[in-house]
Amino acid sequence: MDERRRSTVRDLRRDNRSVLLWTLFANQPCSRQDLSEATGLSTASVSNVIRELISDGIVVEAGSVDSDGGRPRILLEMNPGRGYVAGVDVGETRVMVELFDLSMSVQARAQYALDPRVHNVDVVVHSIAAGLTKVLADSRIDPPAVLGVGVGVPGVVEQGSEVLVHGQAYGWDAVPLERLLQPVVDLPLFIDNGAKTMGQAELWFGAARQTRQAVVCLMGSGLGASIITGSPGRGGSSASVEWGHTTIELGGRSCRCGSRGCLEAYVGAEAILDRYGLAATGADEESALATLVSASTARAAEILNETALYLGAGIANLINLFGPERIILGGWAGLLLGERLLPAIREAARQHSLTHRFAQTSIELGSLGADAVALGAATLPMERFLNGVLTLREPASGDRAVG
Numbered sequence: 001m002d003e004r005r006r007s008t009v010r011d012l013r014r015d016n017r018s019v020l021l022w023t024l025f026a027n028q029p030c031s032r033q034d035l036s037e038a039t040g041l042s043t044a045s046v047s048n049v050i051r052e053l054i055s056d057g058i059v060v061e062a063g064s065v066d067s068d069g070g071r072p073r074i075l076l077e078m079n080p081g082r083g084y085v086a087g088v089d090v091g092e093t094r095v096m097v098e099l100f101d102l103s104m105s106v107q108a109r110a111q112y113a114l115d116p117r118v119h120n121v122d123v124v125v126h127s128i129a130a131g132l133t134k135v136l137a138d139s140r141i142d143p144p145a146v147l148g149v150g151v152g153v154p155g156v157v158e159q160g161s162e163v164l165v166h167g168q169a170y171g172w173d174a175v176p177l178e179r180l181l182q183p184v185v186d187l188p189l190f191i192d193n194g195a196k197t198m199g200q201a202e203l204w205f206g207a208a209r210q211t212r213q214a215v216v217c218l219m220g221s222g223l224g225a226s227i228i229t230g231s232p233g234r235g236g237s238s239a240s241v242e243w244g245h246t247t248i249e250l251g252g253r254s255c256r257c258g259s260r261g262c263l264e265a266y267v268g269a270e271a272i273l274d275r276y277g278l279a280a281t282g283a284d285e286e287s288a289l290a291t292l293v294s295a296s297t298a299r300a301a302e303i304l305n306e307t308a309l310y311l312g313a314g315i316a317n318l319i320n321l322f323g324p325e326r327i328i329l330g331g332w333a334g335l336l337l338g339e340r341l342l343p344a345i346r347e348a349a350r351q352h353s354l355t356h357r358f359a360q361t362s363i364e365l366g367s368l369g370a371d372a373v374a375l376g377a378a379t380l381p382m383e384r385f386l387n388g389v390l391t392l393r394e395p396a397s398g399d400r401a402v403g
């Protein structure tokens with residue numbers, strides 16, 4: 001066989017392996033027949049690749065189901081303990097680190113509070129390193145079993161020869177986060193915008209599954225959003241937009257970014273508490289907003305109604321600009337506000353958007369809870385593993401799984 005033909009065969013094998021891994025990951029447990037039907041690959045090709053994946057310990061057999069009149073079908077699933085991925089959420093009020101197995105079940109979690117007024121880079125780097133050490137120790141996992149670490153951060157992430165984070169409202173100016181993390185984290189690193197990683201989590205596992213296009217809104221002290229299209233593994237993508245710094249009122253309240261009248265200066269948690277006359281610090285911002293949301297005073301109602309109006313208008317802008325099938329509100333503040341205000345937010349969005357566009361959009365709460373950014377960050381190394389870009393080291397003798 002000449003070299004070109006040999007490399008084509010090799011590429012084809014790798015493509016088939018990747019297609020089957022993605023399909024199994026999204027539909028597990030399922031049988032070889034199911035995989036053949038879902039991918040269009042012949043049963044012989046599926047059997048060959050699955051044999052290889054079982055031998056590598058990545059896939060295991062998991063019982064069987066009766067098939068109509070035929071032999072029982074053996075079910076397959078990812079071998080959860082064969083490898084791990086870590087996800088980090090660098091937020092306004094905390095750094096959260098989570099470790100997941102190959103089926104994306106969380107194994108351990110560590111969090112460190114941040115002062116939302118100061119986001120010292122050294123403190124964040126130290127918290128990420130300490131968190132990774134802690135989750136590995138708590139789950140008794142050796143670092144080489146971890147495929148990589150995804151990190152979701154606020155602001156614009158420039159993916160050049162050196163990854164730079166431009167978090168203007170966060171107080172970060174061209175921070176070389178990857179270079180700062182490398183000496184303390186000896187694992188492959190993948191850094192991206194937190195709203196984008198949350199969007200990817202909702203696309204893979206949450207409220208954006210099975211949608212053509214969705215906008216995922218991440219609401220904490222500040223605001224971010226991501227536009228997601230397609231489906232995982234089939235050209236699905238997620239791109240972040242600086243929604244929080246779109247102008248909602250000319251010459252309005254001053255924003256942390258230096259401008260005036262930004263949406264974030266009205267409906268970011270910090271801004272809501274400020275409008276309510278309640279200055280909060282640290283993780284207290286979360287309990288202060290919870291107190292406001294559950295308060296029954298006229299003043300609280302007034303602030304919340306105004307918040308729903310601004311937020312609804314901000315969402316209407318997203319609807320008119322992008323015409324998504326679904327808008328998903330998430331982040332700790334988004335979930336907290338949405339629980340009480342969703343009907344009012346929907347009504348304000350309806351009033352401020354074009355009738356036809358609004359009719360084709362649903363506005364929902366995220367379904368993955370407040371740690372969706374960390375889960376989404378962990379999908380960054382996971383997607384590279386499923387694509388065949390990241391590989392696991394050979395299993396030590398004894399921990400090779402048998403179906």
Ligand SMILES: [Zn+2]
Pocket residue numbers: 169244245246255256257258259262264
């Ligand atoms: Zn701003």
